[in-house]
Structures are given as C-alpha cells and as structure tokens.
Ligand SMILES: O=C(O)CCC(=O)C(=O)O
C-alpha cells in the first residue's frame with residue numbers, strides 16, 4: 001500500500017511536495033518526488049498498490065488517504081492522465097489521442113472555473129486562455145502540453161508547470177498511457193472527503209478551542225493583575241497561599257472521609273438504602289460511670305489443703321524445669337484446656353487440663369458455687385530475681401474481657417510463692433483513677449467477676465525490691481469459642497419468646513446468649529451488655545403508643561433517651577457490636593405514624609453519633625401497606641409477633657451477626673479499640689449501597705388496582721424474598737464486583753429452578769416453607785424423616801442434624817425443619833466451604 005501525503009500547495013509549490021511510499025504497511029521510503037511522473041515510474045516498477053493524493057491547490061484541505069484509488073489501474077494505482085505532446089518526438093505532432101496536444105496546438109478558450117480559488121500569486125499568473133498553460137509563457141518546444149480531462153476545465157498545462165517534468169523524456173506511447181484521464185492540479189481532488197469525525201478534525205477544533213480559551217484566560221488574568229497592581233499596592237500573598245493550601249488539604253480530607261456517594265449515585269439509589277453522614281461526628285463525650293461493684297469479689301488465704309497444694313507445687317516445679325513456660329512481657333505463661341486467646345498472647349497450643357488442676361477446679365466449683373465450671377487454666381510464672389531483674393517481673397494493666405469468656409462467669413486466681421501486689425484501677429472514673437491494691441500471699445485466692453472487667457483493669461506491677469522470689473498465679477476461666485458470636489437481646493414483649501439454646505424453636509447453639517427485658521427505652525440496662533459480642537436493642541414500641549405521644553417532641557425525647565443509653569453501652573462495652581432494630585410497625589395506623597417518625601429520627605441520630613451501629617431494615621416483616629404482616633402477627637393482636645414472626649426475627653438477627661462478622665473480618669470496617677474508646681470509622685460506599693434503611697412506614701394508602709396488580713406480581717414471583725436473599729448473600733460475600741456477583745447469583749438460582757444446580761445455602765423462611773409444603777401435600781403439619789432428608793438435600797444442605805426433634809415418631813414439624821435447615825445452613829456458611837461453592841467468587 002502506498003500512501004501519499006499531500007500538503008497545502010499551489011502550483012508553484014508542487015516541486016517541494018513529498019510523497020510517502022509504504023510497502024506491506026511498512027514505510028519503505030520517503031521520497032521527495034518532484035513530479036507525478038517520477039512517482040508513476042516508481043509505482044510501475046514496484047508491485048505495490050498505491051494511492052496518490054496529489055498536492056492540492058490552496059482551497060483544498062490537506063488529508064491522508066489510506067484507500068486505494070477511485071479510478072484504479074491493474075495495480076490499484078490511481079491513474080494520472082497526461083496529455084502530452086513530445087517536443088522531441090515528431091509523431092507527437094499529430095495528436096494520437098484527443099488529450100495530447102502539441103505545445104503549439106491551441107484549443108478553445110475557456111475560463112478556468114478554479115481560477116478564483118487559486119492563491120493570489122497563482123491567480124495573478126493564471127491566464128484567462130485555457131489554450132495556454134496557466135504560466136502564460138511558451139514552453140519553447142521543451143515541454144509537452146497536457147490537457148485536463150475534465151469537461152468543465154480543459155485547461156492545458158506545461159508538463160513542467162504541472163510538475164511533470166520527467167514526462168518530456170518519455171516516448172509517445174508512454175505519454176499516451178499516462179494521459180487518458182489526467183486532471184490538472186486545479187481539478188484533481190480526492191473522491192473521498194475527510195469524514196467529519198476524523199481525529200484530525202476533532203484535534204483541530206479542540207486545539208482551536210483550547211488556544212482561544214487559554215488566550216482569553218491569559219488576557220483576563222493579565223488585565224486583572226494589572227488592575228490589582230494599580231489599585232492594591234501590597235497584598236500578603238504568602239498568607240493567602242498558606243490559607244489556600246490548608247483549604248486544599250481540608251477538601252482532600254473531606255473527600256477521603258466522605259462516605260456519601262457522588263450526587264448522581266445518591267439520587268440513583270432507592271430510598272430505602274442507607275445513608276451515612278459525610279463525616280462521622282464523634283460520639284457523645286465520655287462520662288463518669290459509677291462502678292456498681294468492687295474490682296474483686298472475694299479474697300481468701302490458705303485456700304488449698306496441703307495435699308492439693310503439694311501436688312500443685314510439684315506440677316509448677318515440673319513445668320519450670322521442663323521449660324514449658326512461654327515467655328511474654330514481664331513473665332511467662334502455660335495454658336491448659338480451652339484455648340484462651342488474648343491481646344499479646346503467644347501460646348496457641350494448649351494441653352488437656354491435668355488431674356491436679358482438675359481437682360482444684362472441682363473444689364472451686366463447689367466452694368464458689370460456680371454455675372459454669374472453669375474449662376481453661378492459664379498459669380503465670382513470675383521468676384525470681386536470679387532469672388529476671390525485679391523490674392522485669394510484672395504483668396501489664398489489662399482487663400480479662402475477651403469475647404470468648406462467658407459473660408456471667410468468674411475469673412479465679414490462686415497465688416503460689418512470693419507475695420506480690422495486684423493493683424486495680426477503674427476505667428470510667430473520669431478524674432485520676434483511684435488504685436486499689438491487693439497483696440496476694442502464698443496459697444491465697446481472689447475472685448473477679450467477668451463483668452468487673454469492663455469497669456476495672458488490673459495488673460501485677462514490677463517491684464523496686466532488689467531481690468524477689470518467684471511467684472505463680474494459676475488463673476481459672478470459663479470460656480467458649482462460640483461466645484464470640486454471643487447475642488444479647490434487650491427488648492420489649494416482642495422479644496419475650498426468643499429462646500436461646502439448641503432445640504426446636506430456639507436460637508441454636510451457634511449463637512449463645514440471652515434476652516433481657518426492657519419494656520421501654522428508659523429500662524435498657526447498659527450493664528447487661530457486658531460480655532456479649534453482639535447486642536440487639538429492640539425496644540420503643542411501648543414508648544410510642546398513642547396514649548404517650550402528644551407531639552413530635554415526645555418522640556424526640558425517646559430518641560434522646562436511646563442516645564444516652566447507647567452512649568453508655570458504647571463506653572462500657574467498646575468491643576460489643578451494637579444493632580438497633582427499628583421499631584416494628586404495628587397494625588395500628590395512627591401508631592405507625594409515630595413509629596415512622598421515631599425510626600426516621602433514630603436513623604438520623606445514629607448516623608450523626610454512632611455510624612458504626614447497625615440499624616437494619618425490617619421491611620420484610622411488613623405487608624404492602626407497610627403494616628406488620630398479618631401472617632406474622634398474633635390473632636386479635638395488632639402489635640405482637642406470632643411464632644412465625646419470632647422465628648423470622650431470630651433468623652434475621654443471626655444473619656445480621658454473620659454479615660457483620662464477615663464484614664469486619666474483611667477489614668471493611670476496622671473498628672480499632674483502644675483502652676475502651678472505639679475509634680469511629682467510615683463504611684465503604686459499596687457496602688452502604690446494600691445496607692437497608694428502615695422502610696418508610698406510611699399509614700395505609702387506599703388500595704388502587706395498579707398497586708394491587710404490582711403487589712400480586714411481586715408476591716407471585718417472590719421478588720422481596722429474592723432481593724432479601726441476594727442482599728444477604730451480597731453483604732455476606734462482599735465480592736469485589738457486586739454486579740457480576742448478583743448476575744452469578746441469579747444464574748445460580750436459575751440453574752436451581754431448572755434443577756441443574758444446588759440452591760445457595762442461605763434461604764428465607766419462605767424457601768423452607770415452600771420446600772416443606774411440597775412434601776407435606778396433605779397439610780398434616782409434619783413430614784417423615786425420609787422427606788426431611790430429601791428436603792434438606794433440595795435446599796443444598798449437606799451436613800445436618802440426623803436426629804432432629806420428632807425423629808423417633810418419624811414426624812418432623814415445620815418449625816423443627818426450619819430450625820434444623822437454618823442451623824445447617826449457618827454451619828455450612830461458617831465452615832464456608834459449601835457456602836463459597838454456592839456463591840463462587842466472581843473475578
Ligand atoms: O498474677 C495475677 O495475679 C494476675 C493474673 C492475671 O491478671 C491474668 O492472668 O490475667
């Protein structure tokens with residue numbers, strides 16, 4: 001392929017035009033061709049196809065043309081049609097073709113239609129008579145005269161003037177071959193006009209625009225500068241600059257911390273999605289909390305009888321000699337029983353509790369009436385000063401407040417060896433903390449409650465004595481790893497029927513916990529939260545009854561009460577994950593108006609002060625009129641959830657716990673806890689998009705046929721369940737690409753529907769009820785064990801309880817089925833394998 005790149009040209013500049021030849025798409029030569037003929041000869045000798053764009057007269061735009069030809073030759077060459085009359089060839093005197101004229105032959109006189117468009121220099125030179133070359137001079141028999149083939153032109157040109165000098169050395173037949181359709185430089189144009197979208201046009205216009213606007217800006221700034229200089233003699237530019245710098249920084253900070261979506265996206269989001277404030281406002285100030293109990297409950301000397309003391313001393317001696325202690329800061333440790341992981345712990349391996357210690361635990365359980373038998377023993381070894389400098393023997397101030405410790409349990413410490421001081425300091429006293437000292441003597445015991453850990457910290461200070469003897473403290477705790485997922489539900493009568501533990505209709509063993517009563521917000525007891533990993537507050541319905549609420553300020557007062565309670569809980573239990581459940585709408589319209597406003601205000605309050613507290617949607621408890629669904633409400637009761645409602649509530653809470661656990665474990669919200677103060681953090685936008693805002697609870701609008709149709713459609717296709725499921729899965733998995741994940745999810749569902757694949761392992765009550773219903777066709781209310789197994793299989797559950805309630809009678813009820821299915825699903829999620837299989841990560 002040959003490309004010829006013309007430039008702007010007038011006939012007088014043709015000689016400098018360059019033709020660019022490329023072959024096989026490679027530029028092979030850039031050849032300054034002084035005439036078309038040279039170019040033609042080159043092309044004839046080579047085999048490449050070619051495209052010639054001759055130099056154009058000034059009124060034509062320069063352009064590059066990659067195509068081959070309009071009128072093409074065999075080689076794809078755009079032909080030049082020369083009309084020549086060789087001065088050296090006598091035969092040429094007789095024109096052999098109509099286009100070839102001898103220099104002396106004159107044709108008709110015609111005005112050139114292009115004369116006007118030629119540059120002024122050229123136009124001066126351009127003769128009016130077409131029978132003469134535009135140069136107006138005679139060629140003195142040296143040049144061929146060639147005639148433009150265009151009917152409306154027919155202008156003659158000297159070969160030299162038309163940049164065809166070489167033509168004069170050609171023979172007549174060669175010239176004839178060239179001259180069939182020659183167009184003169186005035187007429188020759190490309191048959192392919194430059195498209196309007198051509199990059200060069202865009203560049204040209206944007207360049208022009210930029211240049212114009214830069215020039216304009218420059219003009220303006222110059223005149224401004226001049227005006228300022230003349231009017232204001234001296235400006236402190238340094239201070240302005242520094243202010244500008246700090247403003248820029250503020251803007252950047254704001255951008256960084258802002259969690260609001262850009263305006264457009266914000267508008268695009270459905271109304272029910274969560275919003276967070278751009279910058280979280282710090283929580284209310286820390287306040288002085290009065291400790292309800294002392295730092296330790298009990299201290300007793302000479303605790304162990306001599307035989308137990310002797311065997312314990314033997315064990316400690318053995319541990320010391322066998323170098324079983326693992327060094328930590330200021331002391332060493334040895335762990336037995338249930339693993340106890342605390343901040344700074346270095347020993348992950350534990351041995352079973354040895355007999356000597358087991359016997360001591362038996363005694364402790366009886367003597368101290370322990371409801372939970374300690375199952376974890378940590379021995380601290382403070383070596384004597386021959387092994388460790390006195391000032392290096394200590395245990396730093398800390399609280400035993402790890403999530404795995406049972407909330408209502410005791411932490412018991414037996415001291416063996418040298419007397420050492422243990423000191424205690426309150427955490428929330430405000431002023432200089434008052435220190436309590438306890439001297440622990442050999443064979444003494446002191447007992448702390450788990451709750452006291454949230455009020456006090458304790459430690460074993462280094463001594464300034466030159467010499468100290470060794471000391472051991474044998475500490476006993478009740479731990480359970482599942483307690484890391486423990487739940488406390490603080491709520492009104494709607495939470496009364498939540499039962500913790502395992503078995504039918506219970507929360508399940510994966511989520512230990514308890515429910516405490518708070519009929520009204522003011523009854524919430526922050527201390528009850530101590531030791532629980534997750535706290536759900538579901539309270540407020542009674543505060544919002546129509547008898548109590550006379551104006552908006554009454555509702556605001558309840559929100560303020562809640563704020564105070566939350567603030568205290570946050571201060572007392574910084575590690576606890578808090579969930580506020582929006583007040584469930586009732587079936588009383590007037591009351592729902594109060595509830596709607598309250599939820600709205602709580603939402604705002606949380607956004608402003610506690611952005612880390614989850615305020616989850618409860619929309620799936622409502623019917624299409626945003627009233628508590630009649631299916632979930634007790635008969636003749638407009639407020640309370642029925643058994644199904646409670647089961648749904650429990651499922652919802654469990655999903656909340658799992659979602660948050662996964663969310664935090666992925667470091668999306670790294671709440672860092674430092675000495676009791678939780679640092680606020682922002683929530684990433686991607687996730688916020690999927691957090692559910694409490695639905696707008698409106699008083700019921702008059703049903704209209706369109707909305708009924710829409711409702712019927714939504715119900716028929718189970719759209720809310722689909723979205724509920726998908727949102728849960730999305731939050732749970734938090735894939736990089738949410739869109740792809742959802743597509744994949746829907747495809748999985750589709751496969752399931754087509755009975756090709758496994759159903760995702762997280763399902764709603766509706767899913768389970770539907771599967772149960774398919775098996776219990778006669779509506780007996782139970783299914784057989786065989787059906788139970790196949791139903792779980794249908795739901796994609798692989799591991800499940802093989803002996804559920806009712807298995808002896810071969811009658812598995814719907815609640816049992818639901819509990820077991822859910823428990824199994826949750827177990828599978830936690831073991832993550834089947835879950836991740838059901839929700840493959842989408843790249
Ligand atoms: O050595 C002591 O008395 C204190 C031990 C202690 O606080 C602990 O192990 O957590």
Ligand SMILES: [Fe+2]
Pocket residue numbers: 398399400458
């Ligand atoms: Fe401790």
